[in-house]
Structure formats: structure tokens, C-alpha cells
Amino acid sequence: MTPTRRTLLAGGAFAGLAVTLRPGLVAGLAEAATEAANFVKGPPVKDHPIVALSPHVLYIQAPSGTPTPENQGMMANLAFVVGNKGVVVVDTGSSVQIAEMAVRQLKAATSKPLVGIVNTHYHGDHWLGNDGFLQAYGADLPIWALAGTREQIAGSTGTVWLDSMLKWTNGATLGTRIVPPNRDVEHGFELSLGDVTLRMHHYGPAHTPHDLCVEVVEDGVMCIGDVAMYRRIANMDDGSFKGSIETLDKLAAVAKPKTWLPGHGRPGPDVATWQRELFAGIWETCLKAVDDGTPLEGALALVLKDPRVASRAAETEGWERTIGKYVSLAYLEAEQAKF
Numbered sequence: 001m002t003p004t005r006r007t008l009l010a011g012g013a014f015a016g017l018a019v020t021l022r023p024g025l026v027a028g029l030a031e032a033a034t035e036a037a038n039f040v041k042g043p044p045v046k047d048h049p050i051v052a053l054s055p056h057v058l059y060i061q062a063p064s065g066t067p068t069p070e071n072q073g074m075m076a077n078l079a080f081v082v083g084n085k086g087v088v089v090v091d092t093g094s095s096v097q098i099a100e101m102a103v104r105q106l107k108a109a110t111s112k113p114l115v116g117i118v119n120t121h122y123h124g125d126h127w128l129g130n131d132g133f134l135q136a137y138g139a140d141l142p143i144w145a146l147a148g149t150r151e152q153i154a155g156s157t158g159t160v161w162l163d164s165m166l167k168w169t170n171g172a173t174l175g176t177r178i179v180p181p182n183r184d185v186e187h188g189f190e191l192s193l194g195d196v197t198l199r200m201h202h203y204g205p206a207h208t209p210h211d212l213c214v215e216v217v218e219d220g221v222m223c224i225g226d227v228a229m230y231r232r233i234a235n236m237d238d239g240s241f242k243g244s245i246e247t248l249d250k251l252a253a254v255a256k257p258k259t260w261l262p263g264h265g266r267p268g269p270d271v272a273t274w275q276r277e278l279f280a281g282i283w284e285t286c287l288k289a290v291d292d293g294t295p296l297e298g299a300l301a302l303v304l305k306d307p308r309v310a311s312r313a314a315e316t317e318g319w320e321r322t323i324g325k326y327v328s329l330a331y332l333e334a335e336q337a338k339f
Contacts (some may be wrong), residue, residue: 022131045072045097047275050105053259053267054219056082056196058109059100061266064232064317065123067094069170074264076125078102079223081216083193084114090214090223091263092129094165095173099132113137116191118198119145119181120225121208122152123235124161126263130179144191145181148200148210154180185212203250205243207234213251220258221267222251230265232317233326241283241330242337248276274312281308286330290338300327 050060058080067073073094081088087110092099106114114137119127134141145153152158158178164174191198201213207226214223226234227247234244251257252272260271285306289299303309304323313319 019131026075027336034048038291042095042097042169042172045074045095045101047101047105048074050080050102050109053261054221056193056219057216057221057261058106059080059261059267060105060147062093062264064265066218067165067168069172071169072097072172073125073128073165073169074098074281077215077265079108079261080109080210081193081196081198081214082110082112082139083196085192085194088116088118088191088193088198089114089133090118091120091126091225092117092133094125094128096129096132096135097167097173097194099129100136102129103132114141115193116142116144117181118150118200118212118214118223119143119153120212120214120223120263121206121210122149122157122161123226124158124165126225127153127181128161128165128173128178130181132275134179135192143179144183144188144189144200146210146212147184149212150181150184152210153178158297184278199255201247201251201255203243203247205240206247207236207244208238211247213247215251215255215257220256221261222255222257222259222272223261224251224263224272226263226265227251228260228272229262230268230271230317232264233278233319233322234275236326236329241279241286241333245276245279245283248272248279277308278312278316281306281321282327282330283334284308286327286334287337290331291336296328296331299331300324303327303330 047061050058053059060078062075062077063071063077067075067298076093078093093236117133130143162178185200187202189200199215213224213229227244253265259267259269261267262271282303285303286299287301
């Protein structure tokens, strides 16, 4: 692993201590190095408003965009389900600093204690804040996720995301530690907060192979993670267009949400429909192109002419830099579907 600024600074502190301590105290160097590493930390994140979406749901909406030094990685929404028995946060943001900001806002909004975390998937902008919530509410705080999400975060994927966020934000997320989920759940798992129920949904690969959507049953709210976004194409490198469409259809049929709360962008009743139609325009056109023997270049031209796609070009964030890539991914998935 390439050394980060944090590890280099921590190493320097370790070396400085080593020359001043007597040989008999060498055993204490490891603890001193850990303390030095924990001391190195990026700047705090400014407060972002926490607002009510429904009787039991609060959320903090992140600014649109990708992680940069200017936004300090603040790019993914955080949701809070508040019940008589406490609060569950759905996704915790990109850093310990974002989590600390969210804790400040949550405590100002309710006196209820945080009793757990749900991580919707393994992309780091949705779970790197776990550390900050555990620091505020205790190391034994439950963190629920699908087993595949936990395994990815605990493995090399977690390290890649930690290092990448440091690079993208120019060290603004320094001090963040990897804290994987500690409670495995499956489709249909329910959490009761007394007067409100959280029901977990998983219908196979969508945005990733391990997406967990959280239904706030009494409020008709679906916390959908990145299975759908508001006027933005999700990163589909790990995902499935076919699976995303099927997941959205099943959620709509089974839960019938009144409001969809995405991981990026504003919530609303139309979020899933907007995303589903765009994905259907890309996926169905690529399927037909593969069946007809049309090469990728021809498929791209056909996709861009599909009215479900063309109508969204002007209002989709990052359209010009992403549409070609996602047509390529859909075309590859369509080719694989033939075998």
C-alpha cells in the first residue's frame, strides 16, 4: 500500500520518540505510534442542515458532485430514522469529520440516542463515517449490512476506498479509520424502534452485488442507497443495469413507497421512476443492438436517440463524461447475457 500523509506523519512521530526513550521502554513505542496516528486529523466539516422528510425520517443532503478538497468528501446523503426507542442512521458519509458534523446536527434535532447504523453498500462515501458514530455512541454500536458488504469493507476494498478518499480530498479525511459492519442481515430483516419499523430489501445485484434498501414502513419512505439517484447516473462499474431495473420494479410493487430517499440528490416520489426509465432506455437498446449484431459504436448512437435517454441528457449531472462509459458497460452486460 502506498504510504499516506497520515502514515508518514505517524511514522515521523514514532521515530522522534524512539531516540528519547530508554531501551527498556521500547515496548511502549507501538502504543505511542498509535496515539500519534490518531492525533493527525483533517479539518472539521461545516454544518449541513438536518431536515425532516417524514414523521420519523430526518436527513442531511450532501451537495452534488464528487469528492474534492473543497467539499471534503461531503457527497452522500445521511438518513436518520427516529423512533421511540432511539435512532438508526442509514449510511454515515465519507469520513470521521462528516460523522462528527452529523452527530452535532442529530443531537440538536433530537434527544433520542443513536442505537445502530445501516450501511447500504460498500462504496466508501456511504460507510467511512462509521468510525465517528462509534466514537460518539460507543464501540459496541450495531452496524447492520449484507454479509457481502461487510466482507468487501473488511478486505482490500475498504483500504482502497480509505486511501482514495484521502487522495481525492487532499488529506481532508485524515484520521478516518476503517470500521466494518458487525451485524449481518438478509432480505426481510426488520428493526423495530417502537413506533416505526425498518424493513430491509435485497433483490440481487443492482448498483453493486450487495445493495440493501431500507424501507421505513410507517412513513412510506424507501432509503434506496445508490440503486437510484436524483438526476445522476450511478457508478455502475460493480453493478447491473438489468438487476437495477428489476430491483426498482420489485421495490415499487412490494413496498409501494411514497418517497424515495437516494444516496445522492434530493428525495421525492419520482426518483425511482426517473432512474428506471433512463436505465431501461440504455439496457433495452443495448440488448437489441447485441441481438442485431450492431457494434458498440452503433449501439451508442442508438441509445442516444432513444427518447427515454435523450430526454434526460440536459438534466443529468456529468452527462457528457459518463454516458459513453455506461453504454459500454450495458453493452458488455448484454453480451454476457447471451451466454
